[in-house]
Amino acid sequence: MSIRCPNLPFLPGYSFNPNIGKNKYHLNPIFGFLGKGNMALIEKVKPNMFGPLSDKYPSIYPRGQSVELPGWIMFDKQILSFDGFFQETLQEVRGSPFQVRNVKIYYFLEDGTIQVVEPKVENSGINQGTLISRQRIRFPVPMDDNFYDLIDFNIGKEVELYGRVFKITNCDKFTRTFLNRCGISVPDPIIGPEDPYLELRSHDKDACQPKKPNRNKDSLGKFLENDRKVLHFKAYWDDQMTEYGYLHSLQLRYYLADDTIEIKELQSESGGEPGFLFLKRAKLPKRYKELPPVGSNANYTVLNVLGSALSNRRYIVDPLDCGRENIEYYGERDLSIGGVINCYGRKLVLTDCDAFTKEYYAAKYGISEFNSLPEPTQNKETVYIAKPRERELPPWNGFGTYEDSAQNCITVEPKAPNKNLKKFLLYDRVGLDSHILRFKAKMVSKIPENCTRNFIISYYLTDDTIAVFEIGSRNSGFGTSTFASRAEVQLPGQKIYVSKHPLCYTSEHMYIGATLIINGFTFVLTNADEYALRYMELNCGQFPKANLKAIMDKVREKLRPIYKNFVAENIPTESSVITYSKLRNMLCKIMGEDFTEHEMITIARGFSASCFNEKYDRQKIRAIALTELKRYLWDDLDRLREYFLQTDYLKAGKLTKKECYTVLKGARLPFDNELLEKILEVMKKDNECKISYEEILQFLNRTLCAPPDEPPINIKNQLWWGSEPLAEAGKLIDWCAFNKYLNLESTFKEAIEPNSISALEKTS
Template sequence: MATLTMSTPRSARQNPTAPFLPGYVPHELRTNHAKTQMLAYGPGGSIDKPLTSAGKLLLPKLDLSVLQNLNDPFHRYDLTNRSVTHDERRDMKDSSRNTYRPALQPAWLKHDRQVLRFFGYFQEPVHENPKETFRIRTCCILFYLEDGTMMVSEPKLENSGLNQGTFVKRHRIPKPRSLGGGVYGYEDLRVGRSVSIYSRVFKLVGADEYTRQFYQAVVGERMMENEDPPMDSFRAADLPDPEDLVTARRAALQEAKAYNEIAVGGCCRNEKLQQYLENDRKVLRFHAFWDDHTKYGSRKYYTLHYYLADDTIEMLENLPRNSGCAPYPIFWRRSPLRKNPHISPTPGMLEPPPQIYKPEDLICGQTIDVLGREIVLYDCDEFTRDFYVQYMDFEQAGVKIDHPPLTHVKLQFPPYNGFGSEEDSLASCKGLMPKQPRRDEQKLLVDADKVLRFEALLADDVEENENRKFVVAIYLGDDSVGVWELKQRNSGHSEGKFASKSRKKNPATRTWFKAVDFYVGAEVSINASPFLLVGADDKALSYMEEHPDQFEVSNVSAVVGKLQSLKGWLQKQSGQISGAELQRAAQDSGLSLCAHEVLTLSRAFGRNVYVVAEAAVDASQLLGALN
């Protein structure tokens, strides 16, 4: 009867004939126990046996050219290469025999007694223990450079209850197959890496100074700094309790002790009785203020009282007349002021121990926190100064404070809504019954038919707009502005209205355009288009010269007064001076002379023209006006 054997995929991969039963463990048995030969024989005698990775013997190849040369009987007389004499051969032999350290040192000689030391740990699971689930065990990993062996040892601790000492004996430790196999070398060890040794993972967290110097010199790599191994529950139980926990525990025990004494008939101790008897009716007084940086806030002043009898603080607010605040002067009722305010969300919950303000915390020039406000102490009374001299040997000095300037927050009108004129919209904001805005009727009647016309060019640096010409008109009756484009042949633009007649705002000043904003040489922006005024008609220039108090650029006496520094230059000139030369001379002298001022001088002391390009001034007449 055939026997039935049970097999699993694991047993089938290794040995399909072995059953999956205890004691039937398949092993890869070695069948060839022959000792390999380390010598081989070739021309000249025995030599080291060179082997390849496949284990095959590689015999040295003969150089046939040397044998052919030996066939010639006259090879002894060949002097092309110098032969080594017997004395030189003997000296070379004695030199190599007397050398105790070879040129190519083997590892056991080069790295004799050189050991790399790493510090690490591994995590060991703890079963069936309600207090801990794992334990961290520290160890020391030694790597011997002379033969590439490693040893893992765990430092012994007294009464540890564990088998400590040598964890892995010294030998060459193989690497797992997942890492490519082979054995571990010093290239595989670094601080911060994990090393798997016989299915146990060790985390390297540190190394000694010699190990770091070795890697710096040989590998050229600087390893990371040492780390502390993680903390487990077993080691954490031996650490001392935090100071705040110990303090809270002592306070609870002290409270329980006092309660038990009262429960058995004892009296309640008054711990601050001596402080009360010595400091009754002794109060420190400080002057303080708080800057309220909210929208409608201001500086508020307080008087702070510190009662030495029971270390309580009281703050009174000094309200000025007509302050608009409720008449409740007590800002902080007399009670201890905590540095660490705490509000218990539920009654009966534990609170942190209170840290209250003491006299040494109240210094003039410093701040304290009261209900989230930074209160600045700036002065104190004479009794308080004497107390600090006796108590702390410290002189309280008052701090001079600057009162903030009073500012009135003015409400801003809403923006223009687009209906009617801006004056109409503004009138609806000033009252419930809008009133019609007042107009200057006298100005409308006097200047109704007066218009100032200027010739303008577009100053937007666009090549297509260089030949376009415009007329900018300012109506003095209502300060309205209009722009028209002149007809230009083959310009590609239609003539006619460019900007309709209306009041317009100056983007530079955000105010309505006035007649004084327009003069030759000025640059104005109308309908988001920059215009350079290059000329004006005779009527506009005459009107501006008739009103020199309004138009400063047309005031002849004012313009002549600016040219006092050009008197020496004018004495050297003769005849007519062009406007460009006069502007250039003024600029060299540090004067600012606009184009309209040049036109004003030209009309007063030279040609009566309308554009700057044709302006000319008589030097003798201008020099006479300067004198």
């Protein structure tokens, strides 16, 4: 009190209790301004009874001589840090009445708040961290009207915070400098008292030891030293003398971390499963008599010395370990090339080891010779190859599917049948690649109306299922609907109520000209969509009807003896193009009934002579693009050039199509996406499919041979890739390319005149 009111001496009679006659102790809510125009509820500290105390001025400066700025601006992020300690009483530790706990006291200058933190010490056994959160702290009673200020903290002082006394022993350099500039003398650091509990533990180590004997083996050090170090040996077990026995090739692994052994069986000619676990990882005893009883391997032997009732039993630990049996296990010293180990009655002979094992034994035991032993020969006469017996299931009863019935017969618990997940992931839909083959089909029926119906048969490669959809014609009496839902379709002529799953239609049965029987209805595949034909040609190994090389090999063998007459009768007179129907009629007569319609379509697509004239060429696209630029008053080629140069960090002058598209979109050209795609399509590309951006800049420059303006068109509709259908491939066939692929030129030159040869070479 005398520090804050130096006008009155701190003597009896000059001070009194300010709470006398007071019946209200609440804080008066007062609204103030925090800055200009920011009104908030603030707490006014009650002034000292002996004189005015204003929070506007720091308490260490005389009034009127300090800068009139808020504390959160003057002392922002400025903290006074003090080191201290407090003593905590210990009643449960003999010889240590208390323990010393070191703390950090932080005083925040911006608002006068205090925080006390105890640094965390590992394995201390007490909760450490923040002891007192950041807040303003009042003095203890009877001086609790005021708060602690910075002059209350100094080295050597004791502060009482919430009933706990903290002794300040040191401070940091910033705190010492700040207090000195404020005119406060800071003493030298003092040394705190030593902790009697730590002294007790350092001098009397036996006082902290457990009373009971500890027989636990510390294997942590061995584990840390030998973790992931494994000794590999090759071994064999000759079991050919027994019935159905064979020679087992084994791999023995010895783990140095815990002295355990794991044995796996390698693949052999006897049909053993590769990677079969011969012995699970565990310690291998040298002598095995019987299964050890419960508790035989425990570290303690417990004796019941008193009573048999549940409440009067007394137990002690047997220090002599009476009845404990010492079991010898195989160690690293027992393993060597040529050695024989006993694996639960089976004699395993070690024949070889790896390089790490050789280095380990050479470094630790000084062994230098590691001669591998040969394994005995396999006696093929006595070898018995155990084939897994297939489980005989009862025949299908007609309820559910074959897979569900088989799964319910295998296990009592109902489980869903396993599906071919690998095939599903391989043929699942990826973008526009749907892996669905769609064919156009006609129904073969005695009813004339059914023969006019149109069907679409979809074959799903993911699970070999088939779905049939009907496309209704106008005034036919049949609507568009699902004719047969998606499911597996069995091949005709099979028994239904059998235990094994009957054969179903696969991808090999799907080709143009094939006949399918679905739910008793006969369908003939007459055509396929472009995706199906393209997919079958790309995967010709899976679809032999779409393998052009195999088909032409068959045609070559058939035409070899009659190729002379074949070429002489069918040489085109006007051009080197022949129609599809003409070539089909010729090949059907020669190839016979085995020649299918799909094979003919494959030949026609392989040697197609169909041409396609684009509606919009390069000059047309440039005229449309320059018209759009003129229409939107765009003329910023210099900035576009800078964008290209910035993107081309290799300074090669060329960019990929994707990079050019990104630059043109980023330059905000007034083009639709369809027009941008067309512009990049008509650009010239090099061997790496890159485009020169100088050509794009010249293409968009109106000052270089600008074509006349084009009338406005619907760009999104006219330039869309699907607006103009492509010519159907296969209607016209290149006769010269077809004969050149047959590679029968010698016979061809003998069959025709020299004039015809020269004319044909000119046309080709």
